[in-house]
Amino acid sequence: MPPSSSQSTNKWLALALLATAQFVIVLDASIVNVALPSIGKDLNFKQDNLSWVVNAYTLIFGGFLLLGGRLADLLGRRRLFMAGLLLFATASLAGGFAQSELWLIIARAVQGLGAALVSPAALSIVTTTFREGAERNTALGVWGAVAGSGGAAGVLLGGMLTEWAGWQWVLFVNVPIGLAAVALAPRLLGESRDVDRVRHFDVAGAITVTGGLAIGVYALVDASNAGWTSTQTLVLGAISLALLAAFGAVERRSPYPLVPFSIFRLRTLRGSNVVGLLIGMSLFSMFFFISLYLQQVLHYSALKAGFAYLPLALCIIFSAGLASQLVTRVGFKPTLIAGLLFITAGLLWFAQVSAGGSYLGDVLFPSLLAAIGLGLAFVPVTIGAVTGTKPDEAGLASGLINTSQQVGGALGLAILSSIANSRTDHVLAGGERSATNALTEGFQTAFLVGAGFALTGAILAAVLISSRDSREQVEAARSGESDPVPVAV
Numbered sequence: 001m002p003p004s005s006s007q008s009t010n011k012w013l014a015l016a017l018l019a020t021a022q023f024v025i026v027l028d029a030s031i032v033n034v035a036l037p038s039i040g041k042d043l044n045f046k047q048d049n050l051s052w053v054v055n056a057y058t059l060i061f062g063g064f065l066l067l068g069g070r071l072a073d074l075l076g077r078r079r080l081f082m083a084g085l086l087l088f089a090t091a092s093l094a095g096g097f098a099q100s101e102l103w104l105i106i107a108r109a110v111q112g113l114g115a116a117l118v119s120p121a122a123l124s125i126v127t128t129t130f131r132e133g134a135e136r137n138t139a140l141g142v143w144g145a146v147a148g149s150g151g152a153a154g155v156l157l158g159g160m161l162t163e164w165a166g167w168q169w170v171l172f173v174n175v176p177i178g179l180a181a182v183a184l185a186p187r188l189l190g191e192s193r194d195v196d197r198v199r200h201f202d203v204a205g206a207i208t209v210t211g212g213l214a215i216g217v218y219a220l221v222d223a224s225n226a227g228w229t230s231t232q233t234l235v236l237g238a239i240s241l242a243l244l245a246a247f248g249a250v251e252r253r254s255p256y257p258l259v260p261f262s263i264f265r266l267r268t269l270r271g272s273n274v275v276g277l278l279i280g281m282s283l284f285s286m287f288f289f290i291s292l293y294l295q296q297v298l299h300y301s302a303l304k305a306g307f308a309y310l311p312l313a314l315c316i317i318f319s320a321g322l323a324s325q326l327v328t329r330v331g332f333k334p335t336l337i338a339g340l341l342f343i344t345a346g347l348l349w350f351a352q353v354s355a356g357g358s359y360l361g362d363v364l365f366p367s368l369l370a371a372i373g374l375g376l377a378f379v380p381v382t383i384g385a386v387t388g389t390k391p392d393e394a395g396l397a398s399g400l401i402n403t404s405q406q407v408g409g410a411l412g413l414a415i416l417s418s419i420a421n422s423r424t425d426h427v428l429a430g431g432e433r434s435a436t437n438a439l440t441e442g443f444q445t446a447f448l449v450g451a452g453f454a455l456t457g458a459i460l461a462a463v464l465i466s467s468r469d470s471r472e473q474v475e476a477a478r479s480g481e482s483d484p485v486p487v488a489v
Contacts, residue, residue, distance in 0.1 A: 026150030050128020063214030084117025086230030141324020159306025280408025319375025339376030
């Protein structure tokens with residue numbers, strides 16, 4: 001039976017709610033960046049600790065995503081969505097009232113935990129609400145536009161709020177949005193969970209995977225400060241790998257594993273997560289280096305740098321909408337490869353930035369190329385990551401792709417920051433007197449390596465992702481015969 005118009009309307013209202021929540025989650029990873037100088041001044045931050053206003057959020061978010069996704073399947077997706085939003089809003093309120101650096105860093109870490117509950121729950125609700133095929137592609141196009149533009153919008157909104165209202169409002173703004181979403185959730189979202197699975201919680205699996213991921217992300221984000229071959233980085237890396245190896249051993253023996261390894265038999269899911277890792281490695285660092293180039297080389301103010309991101313954000317929204325149509329016509333695999341090639345081209349163009357450059361020639365046009373690529377890549381990689389999964393695996397699959405992208409972002413930023421700093425130091429040691437010239441050469445090298453990550457992603461997408469799955473998805477979308485994914489209530 002076709003859905004009634006009221007049911008159809010409720011679906012899209014539900015999507016609007018879920019996408020808004022995800023927008024805030026993504027935005028909060030970047031919104032504080034331009035507020036850091038003001039935060040440091042007001043709270044007397046030590047310079048070395050200031051980066052942890054960002055890192056604390058990223059660390060806990062990335063470390064707990066997989067656990068959050070599985071909890072959504074077992075305990076209820078709407079329930080976890082609402083609980084995560086409440087935690088996120090409460091931590092945002094506490095962070096806005098912070099009186100010390102420790103207070104703010106703890107609040108940001110709790111925000112990250114709330115985000116790790118919200119994000120996979122929201123994406124799994126999207127995948128279990130919309131029909132596989134054209135309907136889900138359209139929904140994920142909206143999702144991709146919101147998630148992809150959140151990082152760019154965060155820089156813009158962070159600059160505006162810091163300039164006009166004070167840095168506290170980059171946190172306070174989350175509170176009314178989060179509470180409104182919690183109030184609307186029972187009216188717009190149906191509850192769903194895996195009722196066939198015994199609600200046994202894999203404590204050993206949860207501790208080892210969360211600890212392994214969190215310690216691994218910490219080692220990566222602090223590697224540029226501690227040094228890649230420092231005792232800290234090597235020991236933490238070894239501990240992370242040991243915990244993840246222990247997680248694998250625990251899961252193989254557990255009768256009710258947190259992550260059933262059978263899900264990795266799906267070729268497209270495996271390939272999409274590998275490619276998602278590389279998308280994170282190439283793109284997260286791009287936003288970081290663009291911000292530095294605008295402010296340190298072109299001498300833009302924080303507010304002006306924020307507005308410079310506006311065309312990028314709008315282009316991501318456009319390209320994500322285009323991607324939702326392309327995956328229905330040509331399949332998610334060709335669309336994903338095309339997106340990664342656009343990203344590669346954009347980063348290669350960025351690798352030509354110069355110390356005497358301009359916004360128009362050195363930032364705007366390459367950022368539009370990269371933005372088209374981001375939209376074209378983000379939507380199909382998400383579709384690929386949930387293709388072939390069972391309804392009771394929606395949260396797990398959503399947690400996996402989110403984790404791949406977050407860990408990829410941390411890894412890429414750590415590697416490329418180290419490469420950029422090393423190149424800058426080498427240029428200065430070679431006799432270059434202009435710090436601006438040395439900085440720019442560091443950025444050039446980082447963008448070039450980032451382009452290599454994106455190109456590797458395109459090649460692996462061609463090799464690792466099933467063309468058959470992509471074609472079948474097109475056929476299902478064209479026939480309009482795909483049934484809605486069943487939801488266990």
